[in-house]
Amino acid sequence: MVGLDGSESSLRAAAYAGGLARRQGALLAVVYVQPVVAAGAMLGAPVTDTTDEIAEDLIAQIREAAERVRGIFDVRWEFHTYRGDPYNGLVQAADELTADAVVVGASEKAGHRIVGSVAVRLVKAGRWPVTVVP
Secondary structure, three states, rough: OOOOOOOOOHHHHHHHHHHHHHHHOOOOEEEEEEEOOOOHHOOOHHHHHHHHHHHHHHHHHHHHHHHHOOOOOOOOEEEEEEEOOOOHHHHHHHHHHOOOEEEOOOOOOOHHHHHHHHHHHHHHOOOEEEEEEE
């Protein structure tokens, strides 16, 4: 399973996970966790519409990348969306999909060095092998 949010590091993680899935003949579960922003929703911001658009864009990017390597590298994949905060969404996805391993990109946010990133929290959970791709 790979967590994808559209960031450069998550796209590298998806490429890495795709390579793992190809070599192992495994099904790759690509997971996007749609953030739930209560404050934005209270102000009338179309948060759900925006995150739905991001999910659709990610699916299009994955399909395009898969099409470019079709016949050279064939990877079976499926796309899943969950709602919530990234950590809990990825945990829920990994549990529901019975993931053998979790691949995520390294956080690109400076504050995560102090508070802890989603990747670090997944590693500390110790429930699956976790690969963090820079």
